[in-house]
Amino acid sequence: MQDQTQIFGIRAIMEAINAGESLDKVFLQKGLQGELFKELESLINRNSINKSYVPVEKLNRLTKKNHQGAVAQISPIAFHNLETLVLNVIESGKTPLFLLLDQLSDVRNFGAIIRTAECTGVDGIIIQKKGGAPVNGDTIKTSAGAVFKVPICKVDHIKDAVFYMQASGIKVITATEKTNNTLYDVSFKEPCAIVMGSEARGINPSILKVADAKAKLPLLGEIESLNVSVACGAFLYEVVRQRLN
Template sequence: MEEQTQIFGIRAIIEAINAGETIDKVFLQKGLKGELFSELETVLRKNSINSSYVPVEKLNRLTRKNHQGAVAQISPIEFHDIETLVLNVIESGKTPLFLLLDQLSDVRNFGAIIRTAECTGVDGIIIQKKGGAPVNGDTIKTSAGAVFKVPICKVDHIKDAVFYMQASGINVIAATEKTNNTLYDVSFKAPCAIIMGSEGRGINPSILKVVDAKAKLPLLGEIESLNVSVACGAFLYEVVRQRL
């Protein structure tokens, strides 16, 4: 399994990126120097590939092979182009429904959301290139294979996706507690994209300033928030209810 999901070694990773391999994230050894390592860092920046610097012990846990201070995770899926996807959905004649995920960090939440998205007819999921959970084995397992059925797009910034959706005639609705409106006060019958925030921070405040509407789930107990995948499911099934 390791050989199918990882590339290890600095030169091998550089060559894989230049060959167009879909790299989800690269782990780099903290403090490592050298001309080849610097070349890898440059290639990662140029291609906007998510990376993080970790202790060598982390790399040793990822693989027993001679990693030379760099291990890349290969994405098991091909990511879609957002402009092509949105255009195809609009031209199909159906009422678009998209999901924007603002830097979710937990792969199991990610997988659970993908599974619910597939069950509720979501046309595509948009994530940010950096800062979010990767598409890996845990994502696949938790999604029950739905990751291969729902198109997923990567963008430089979620705000870019917001602006593109709005320019395409798609209302962008933020799932946030920072509003007096519940999801039952909002119409989801028109073309729409729902934004879900990260587990700890929620939706970035700069994004909340540019959305078309905000909505929250009514919470009747003492706990002030729901798990993001559960909240997402509630929103998506309200869309289904209104559109049936």
């Protein structure tokens, strides 16, 4: 009924959700009706699982089996609970360092960021349940396996994670060009969480409003922005530099 990456069939997917399986996304056939199908939709919505309505041809490409109008992608990792992770890091006695990704969409950027995060001692990466890049085979490949070493949490909204970090005594710093401060003007020596925005629109304005500090990378050329994974690497290694000194 399932391989390592997919579950197909309405009942099989419902059973997987009820069993607590980590699903990245469920593809549902456009226009499909029926009581069982509606029950699946309701279950997906209650559990805040990413879903997409697609033509039957897309489902037929995803699997040759009898999918009944529903195919789910299984996440290759188990996601961590945010509150538990933050508490464990604080209690460990080390200076916390978290990374919040505000709806980053490219899986290769995501994988590259996870790899750099592992190399720089990031304690956890927080992503949003909907709208961001999935943890899939491409993510694993570009992370060079680091996806299995860095705890990843999913939250309903990144802003929820921002407020939780702040309530836990962790300073939230946004990487944005909408500031006069460069990352060299900001202290990363205390507990902190760095927010990186999506490739297309950057960080949500509502998150910029509530952040404790904003910082940008100085750009000396004519191009106005860096690739997000490169920018993230620069921020994380500034944290390392400050904390080593």
